[in-house]
Amino acid sequence: MHEFPITGSIIDILKKTIEDKDIKKVLKVNLLINPYGGIEPESIKFYYEFLTKDDPVLKDARLIFKKEKIKIKCINCGQCFKVFKLISTCNTCKGTNLSISFPEDIKIKSIEI
Ligand SMILES: [Zn+2]
Numbered sequence: 001m002h003e004f005p006i007t008g009s010i011i012d013i014l015k016k017t018i019e020d021k022d023i024k025k026v027l028k029v030n031l032l033i034n035p036y037g038g039i040e041p042e043s044i045k046f047y048y049e050f051l052t053k054d055d056p057v058l059k060d061a062r063l064i065f066k067k068e069k070i071k072i073k074c075i076n077c078g079q080c081f082k083v084f085k086l087i088s089t090c091n092t093c094k095g096t097n098l099s100i101s102f103p104e105d106i107k108i109k110s111i112e113i
Contacts (some may be wrong), residue, residue: 003040006106007047011058013108018057026061028112032068035084037105041065044106061111068103075099 014026033039045063052058069082076095081087089096 003043028062030109034103034105035067071101073099
């Protein structure tokens with residue numbers, strides 16, 4: 001259910017951008033999601049439609065979701081990886097002491113107008 005406030009904050013950011021740049025119509029919103037963030041694109045689309053139904057600028061925009069890679073650094077050999085699926089051992093030295101940084105659950109990459 002946390003998609004509802006998330007969608008609200010995405011729309012807030014979009015509205016600010018629209019105002020700043022005097023945009024008349026948003027056709028597409030490209031979003032990046034954390035593959036392990038538990039975000040359901042279908043729910044975001046549903047709430048987006050609901051929350052923008054009276055907004056002529058944002059209404060009917062297509063939401064495109066892409067997965068963002070996870071950054072992993074091997075503490076052992078210093079090697080860095082970017083992966084969609086978590087790994088438990090380093091590809092280079094087979095070490096298991098990995099530092100993992102997940103991307104934000106969702107962020108706006110770009111919009112098309
Ligand atoms: Zn390593």
